[in-house]
Amino acid sequence: MRGPAGKHLWFLLHVGCQYVGISLFVAGFVIAYVKLDNGGVVVGGKAGSAHAPIGIAVMAAAGAQMVVGHVRLDPTHRRRWLWNLVHHNLGRCTVLLAWANVYIGERAGMGGLGQGRG
Numbered sequence: 363m364r365g366p367a368g369k370h371l372w373f374l375l376h377v378g379c380q381y382v383g384i385s386l387f388v389a390g391f392v393i394a395y396v397k398l399d400n401g402g403v404v405v406g407g408k409a410g411s412a413h414a415p416i417g418i419a420v421m422a423a424a425g426a427q428m429v430v431g432h433v434r435l436d437p438t439h440r441r442r443w444l445w446n447l448v449h450h451n452l453g454r455c456t457v458l459l460a461w462a463n464v465y466i467g468e469r470a471g472m473g474g475l476g477q478g479r480g
Contacts, residue, residue, distance in 0.1 A: 410470035423456040
């Protein structure tokens with residue numbers, strides 16, 4: 363099914379969801395840096411010290427993914443396979459790293475890895 367400008371509906375939904383997702387991500391990133399600044403004191407032990415740099419890496423990868431998406435080659439271009447390889451795998455790696463960082467952040471908030479709830 364084709365939508366506006368002859369684009370497939372799934373593509374338009376994909377782009378729309380990506381813009382919503384990156385907007386929420388940037389908002390959360392800003393809130394974390396403004397509201398959770400402890401004057402340089404790292405909470406959560408090793409997990410807490412890993413969480414912030416991984417978050418920055420996820421932000422950089424997400425930004426790179428948006429740039430890659432905007433320089434997308436035409437589907438008939440002879441090097442489109444390379445663009446697909448980069449775009450798909452960068453997206454997958456970004457999502458995996460983001461989920462790992464959510465887990466690390468949750469553990470850091472509980473006082474470090476290996477400590478259960480309650």
